[in-house]
Every structure is written in structure tokens, then in C-alpha cells.
Amino acid sequence: MRVAIVDDDPLVRMGLRAIVSSEDGWDVVGEAGDGAAAVALAAQERPDVMLMDIRMPGVDGLSATREIVASGSATRVLVLTTFEVDEYVFEAMRAGASGFVLKRVPPAELIESVRVVASGESLLFPASTRAVIERFATRGAERLPELSEREEDVLRALARGRSNGEIAAELFVSVETVKSHVASILMKLGVRDRTQAVIVAYESGFVLPGETSERR
Amino acid sequence: MRVAIVDDDPLVRMGLRAIVSSEDGWDVVGEAGDGAAAVALAAQERPDVMLMDIRMPGVDGLSATREIVASGSATRVLVLTTFEVDEYVFEAMRAGASGFVLKRVPPAELIESVRVVASGESLLFPASTRAVIERFATRGAERLPELSEREEDVLRALARGRSNGEIAAELFVSVETVKSHVASILMKLGVRDRTQAVIVAYESGFVLPGETSERR
DNA sequence: GTTCCCCTCCCCCGCACGGGGGAAGGTGGC
């Protein structure tokens, strides 16, 4: 296992190095103190896993992660943070990090985390997982008003960017029918136009990013 | 710790009961073989954690989870599945489950999982976490074409359901200017109308569900 | 200097969209 360590604090790097290199067959193949150096290090050493701090002078850890992932590197990035509930968790996920864990976890857990992301899986710390799940659940403010079956069909079509004419063709009905369904949807959702209806569809979880375009 | 077990297979229930009750101070306060019984059980016994199978005859585990969570119960639902990559993970998250783990994990891990969700945190199995992160990252097919700063402002406004006139007022420019920005956005994104632009904004991660409406 | 691109603003045009009416058959509840 070849591990790289990125943190602007030399003390933290030393601590991480001690933990990682204590494991049999594990090597720390390099250290970096900022994002730019991290990108270069990833390209040079091609480590299996890179432990990445977020807050660093110059190029931050998220930008560095984005670059490394975008470069097609096989290196997995495990983001380390100081605070439990870190707003950066979503950004880190979008940047392509394979995991998001606390710096102050017991060494054994950190080792295990590295092993997990190296295996191609991903992992989040419980508090982060909770935040993610809550975003999905949108607990509380969700629930669309009751839409009829046909209206849901039409709303799904709207959320795929279809025009009234296209929806009519897909559902084998006339454009007028589609228009009347759209009008009902707008009224029930309390919105002005199809664009706002699509926004409500996304915000309520009626459709999820990724489930419309990729599947089939 | 008071735990309830929901699974249609008596054998599985026995196995889970054995694991749970082997822990000091932990009690299995009830079992259920289908979703309807699970909802009733949650209301009666108010367990700390409910281990919930998904596939069951009659009312399935997801519907039961939805009901229990919607009822405002303090019971945390930990969803158990047989297969690693289960399409139901997103549904479970949306239903309000606190976790999603494999049935065949070592007993010690299952116990630990129950402890985690009981503490109010959430947890997903690595393979599930990976799927979730990939949905966020939308690795590969993402990246909006380069939009100018102003165009990003306009796209953000579009994603909030604003009309051209409203955007003009918000950005202190004329409607014509907004129209020309919108036209550039449509061209750059390769879409037909503002609705499709909003869809691209969501699908690409340019905006995330939850970040527009709730914040501020 | 020239050459881009961005941002701003303006014109005309056509049409899809949304709002206002309505009407018909089918299903299900009371």
C-alpha cells in the first residue's frame, strides 16, 4: 500500500506518517504542504491513497482533489477534516473524493479507512453520512401535494425537459390533454410555470439527480 | 438498548435475535414478519432501533419505514439487505432510514451499527456509500461547459424559477441583457429552453437539491 | 495596435406556453 500525505501542518503530517508507516507493507511515498504540490505528487508517485487536508494555503484540498480525479489518476483521495460536521462534505463528494473522515479517529480506524477506499469502496464518517442522508430525506419540508397518476407521468416528463408536444407523443394523447395536466400540476404545486414545477420536483425528491438521464 | 426485529423469515429473525440479545443490557422488544406489523410494533414498544428487512409480503419495509419516520417516532430504522449493491438504498434514504447495512456482516459490526444509529448518527455500508458518492460526483459525464460569471448568476436565478423580468430586476440590468445571457447559456449547454437548462444545472451538480430553497 | 470575449442594450418575429372558458365518458363514494 502506497500512501501520500497532504497537510499544511508538518506536525499533522508526522502524526499521519507514524500511523501509516506502522502498518506492515505500507509506505508513505510522499508528503505535500499545499494543493499544488499534492497534484504534482499524485502525478509523480501515483500513490494508492492520498490523505488530503482541505484547508491549506494556496490551492486548497478540494481543488487539488478535483484535479487529481479529473486527470484520470487511479489514486483514491481520502479527505481528512478536523470538525465533525463539515460543510465541505458535499463539495468533497462532488470533487470526487472517495471518503471523508476525521483526523482524530483512532489509528486503527484510519488504517481501516485507507484500506476501504484503496479497495475501491467509499466511506463517510457517521456524522457526514447523517448529513448526506438528511439531504436525501429532506425530512419535514418535502411531500408534494397529491398528484394523480397521470399528472405524475406528466411531471416526470417535464423533469426530463419535454415540451407539451413531445409529452403528448410519449403518452399517446393530444397536446390539449397535456396542457390541461400541466395546468393542474402548476395549480397543485402552486407554481407559475413548468420550470418551477421541475424545480419543485427536484427539491421534493420526486426526481433525483442521476436517476433521469443515466438510467436506460 | 431496546431493539425490534422485522423480517419475514423466522430463521433470520432468530439469528438477529441471538446477535442482539448476546449484548449486555440489550433487549429484543418485539418481532414482526411484515410491514404492517412493524408499524404497529414501533408504535407500541417504541424501540430505540428497529432492524428492518426490505422485501416482505404485504407492506414492504420501505413503506413501513416511511410511516414510522413520518409518525414522528424516535425509533431509528436500520435497513438490512441481502445484496451489496441494492437499488433500494436511495429509496431507503428518502424513506428516512438511519442506515443501510448487510445482513451478513459479522455480529460485532452489526452491534456497532445499531449503536451508531441509536446515537442519532447514520451509517451506510461501504458499497452503498460508494453509490451515493458517485451519484453526487456524477463522475465522468458532468462538468458544465465554461460559463462566464454573469451566465452563472443567470443560471442560478433560472434554477430558482425566476422569469427574465425578475432576473433583470435582481441583477440590475435590462430584460434584453438577461435574454442574451439566457441565449448564451442555452447555446453553451446545448439545450432548448430554460427548463432544460435547470435540469442540466441539477444533473451536473451546479445546484443541489436543498441548497437553493432552505439556505437564507 | 489588433483581436478576442464579456457585458450591456436594442430591434423584429413566431410560437410554445399558460390562463380562461368548457364538455365528454369512466370510476368510485355517499
Added chain:
DNA sequence: GCCACCTTCCCCCGTGCGGGGGAGGGGAAC
């Protein structure tokens, strides 16, 4: 039997939106 709702279809009308032309100023690159 009546009423409510869904689904389907039709009319008219106004306008917001998108497509097609531009044009001028400013800043960065070269």
C-alpha cells in the same frame, strides 16, 4: 341517483420566451 375526481379533448387569447439580427464599451491577451 348524485357528486367528485380523473382523464380526455376542444376553443380563444395574450404574452413570455427563444431565435435572428445587431451595436457599443471595457478588459485581457498577444
